[in-house]
Amino acid sequence: MTVIEINGLQKSYKTHRVLEDVTLKVEKGEIFGILGPNGAGKTTAVECMSGLRKPDGGTLRVLGLDPQTQRAELLQRIGTQLQEAALPDAIKVAEALRLYASFYDEPADWRALMDEWGLTEKRRARFGSLSGGWKQRLFIALALVGNPEVVFLDELTTGLDPAARRMTWGLIRDMRDRGVTVVLVTHFMDEAEALCDRIAIIDRGQVVHEGTPGELISKGHTNSLDDAYFALTERTVS
Incomplete structure (x- = not known):
């Protein structure tokens, strides 16, 4: 079943x-990755999908809904964690979850x-005191508090140490195992x-x-996605 078209x-x-003429489909229950260099349009694409940006052209449906004309209905069915997301340093973990739950x-x-x-052990901890790994764990919980069918995650593990990144990967897999469709923007090839x-690799829009x-590894005639990405993008530019 297609959930994003x-x-x-x-x-x-x-x-x-x-x-420029982005066309793709995301199927129910998959982790769909969006890769590309800085400035390629990855975040803008996700912002259009989640209704935060208005496209200039083309058609876009998420769960059969138009993110612009049916945004209120769509927001009840998706979860979003964008790259620049943050919370007030003083807010406590439990307060943030209770506040977000009130939106649905x-x-x-x-x-x-x-x-x-x-x-639970961090329920009274203030956001500003949390480590990067705990913040990302909270962000994922906040993205799930509305019982979403689709979750958008933009550069979720940027700035995390290797242990925290691996922990976050497990949380993302758990989301998928719950039946949630995940759209993941990342620039880490090993993560993808x-x-x-x-x-989908997006380059120059x-x-x-x-x-x-x-x-993609086969198409790039390499042994890893990292090598394939560079082979394919260099081939595209040339």
């Missing part, structure tokens, strides 16, 4: 075209979610190879390659 998506900022008509039990994601069922990690 994009055809010919376009977006410009003044005279700079960020997205049928939220998850935020106390049970706090237990499930190992946050370890987590993603399928991947276009989807230049798409497939499973194995398919």
Whole structure:
């Protein structure tokens, strides 16, 4: 079942075209990765999917809904954690979960979610005192508090140490195992190879390659996604 369908998506900022004819589909229950260099349009694409940006052209449906004209309905069914997300340093973990739960008509039990994601011991800790790994654990719980069908995660593990990154990978897999469809923006090739069922590489505002990690590795005639990514993007530029 297709949960996200994009055809010919376009977006410009003044005279700079960020997205140019992006077309892709995301299927229910998969971790779909979006890779690409800085400035390629990855975050803008996700912001359009989640209703935060208005496209200039093309069609876009998430769970059968138009993110612009049906945004209120869509927000009740998705979870979003964008790259620049933050919370006030003074807010406590339990307060943040309770606050986010109040935004939804049928939220998850935020106390049970706090237990499930190992946050109970930090329930009275203030956001500003949390380590990077604990912050990411909280962000994932906040993205799930609305019982979403689709979750958008943008550069979730940037700045984390290797142990915290691995822990976060496990949390993302747990999300998928719960039946949640995950759209993951990342620039880490090892992360994409370890987590993603399928991947789209966006470069200069276009989807230049798409497939499973194995398919992209085969297409790049290499032994790793890291090497395949550079082989494929260099081939595209040339």
